[in-house]
Amino acid sequence: MTRVFSGIQPSGELHIGNYLGAVQNWVRLQHQQDCLFSIVDLHAITQPYEPGDLAQLTLDMAVSLYAVGLDPEKCIVFVQSHVVEHTELNWLLTTVTPLGELERQTQFKDKAQRQESVPAGLLAYPILQAADVLLYKASLVPVGEDQVQHLELMREIARRWNARYGQGYFPEPQPLLTKTKRVLGLDSKAKMSKSLGNTIGLFEAPEAIWEKLRPAATDPARKTRKDPGTPEICNIYTLHQGFSPPATVDEVAQQCRTAGWGCLDCKRVLADNMIANLKPMRERAAQLKREPAGVLERLRKGAGRAQALARRTIAEVRDRMGLLKPGGD
Numbered sequence: 001m002t003r004v005f006s007g008i009q010p011s012g013e014l015h016i017g018n019y020l021g022a023v024q025n026w027v028r029l030q031h032q033q034d035c036l037f038s039i040v041d042l043h044a045i046t047q048p049y050e051p052g053d054l055a056q057l058t059l060d061m062a063v064s065l066y067a068v069g070l071d072p073e074k075c076i077v078f079v080q081s082h083v084v085e086h087t088e089l090n091w092l093l094t095t096v097t098p099l100g101e102l103e104r105q106t107q108f109k110d111k112a113q114r115q116e117s118v119p120a121g122l123l124a125y126p127i128l129q130a131a132d133v134l135l136y137k138a139s140l141v142p143v144g145e146d147q148v149q150h151l152e153l154m155r156e157i158a159r160r161w162n163a164r165y166g167q168g169y170f171p172e173p174q175p176l177l178t179k180t181k182r183v184l185g186l187d188s189k190a191k192m193s194k195s196l197g198n199t200i201g202l203f204e205a206p207e208a209i210w211e212k213l214r215p216a217a218t219d220p221a222r223k224t225r226k227d228p229g230t231p232e233i234c235n236i237y238t239l240h241q242g243f244s245p246p247a248t249v250d251e252v253a254q255q256c257r258t259a260g261w262g263c264l265d266c267k268r269v270l271a272d273n274m275i276a277n278l279k280p281m282r283e284r285a286a287q288l289k290r291e292p293a294g295v296l297e298r299l300r301k302g303a304g305r306a307q308a309l310a311r312r313t314i315a316e317v318r319d320r321m322g323l324l325k326p327g328g329d
């Protein structure tokens with residue numbers, strides 16, 4: 001089995017966008033590969049955030065991950081800051097990372113533009129990402145298109161470290177490009193995102209799901225009930241592909257093109273399928289929320305398993321970099 005690492009920001013409960021775009025794939029991957037999934041709170045603090053909210057958002061994300069089906073028996077789920085070796089390897093890798101490469105990262109340039117004073121952590125973000133992956137010698141990283149540049153840099157960091165301290169020590173991580181869907185928000189204007197308020201939470205009540213879907217944007221060509229549409233350009237059709245059975249997806253396409261269904265009919269079918277799909281997850285989430293101590297215990301065990309792997313790497317890395325071992329070792 002190949003080792004896979006992926007991280008998600010502690011943004012609270014999952015919404016259908018990050019579920020269909022990433023986490024649904026993780027649930028599949030845990031049965032096929034040796035997977036570590038981390039809630040990357042140390043990455044989150046490179047952006048403006050509310051310290052009083054971070055712990056709860058991290059816990060809510062953990063609840064979400066377990067509720068959608070990540071199984072601690074099949075994969076390792078943990079909070080990044082609970083395994084301190086991430087920050088140690090981050091520093092060690094800083095010493096081989098070219099500054100120019102960091103400054104060229106598109107995400108850095110975008111985010112830095114929006115901040116009055118740019119923290120060094122924002123610039124160094126890709127080094128911590130490299131540390132996340134290399135700490136476990138993971139060779140596959142599920143990535144979205146916006147992360148491909150960071151992965152390139154991660155490979156460059158691995159190459160430079162290997163060249164200096166031990167050829168072939170770190171594998172050069174490869175992107176695991178999957179057929180993940182880019183889900184737009186309900187306004188169909190931008191990617192689904194909590195900060196834009198255009199999401200449907202994964203555990204929302206059935207009535208709330210319908211209330212949000214009903215006014216959602218569709219193909220603008222369908223001005224009246226009689227106007228045919230193009231399903232491929234409609235976000236509701238994308239969501240059908242995530243939640244409806246294949247036969248229904250085919251029927252949606254046909255009914256849309258022939259104006260057989262109105263958009264409201266189409267959305268009602270989607271709402272019913274979405275609600276049915278999400279019901280077991282909503283129930284599991286409610287159960288987990290009633291027992292936060294159990295969630296913390298799962299995270300503690302996950303961090304323990306991750307740390308056992310991390311410590312081995314750190315010991316070898318320190319050794320190869322020539323650092324004096326502490327007395328007694």
Ligand code: SF4
Pocket residue numbers: 218219222229230231234235236237252255256257261262263264266267
């Ligand atoms: S019928 Fe469905 S797929 Fe077609 S435009 Fe309306 S909502 Fe979108």
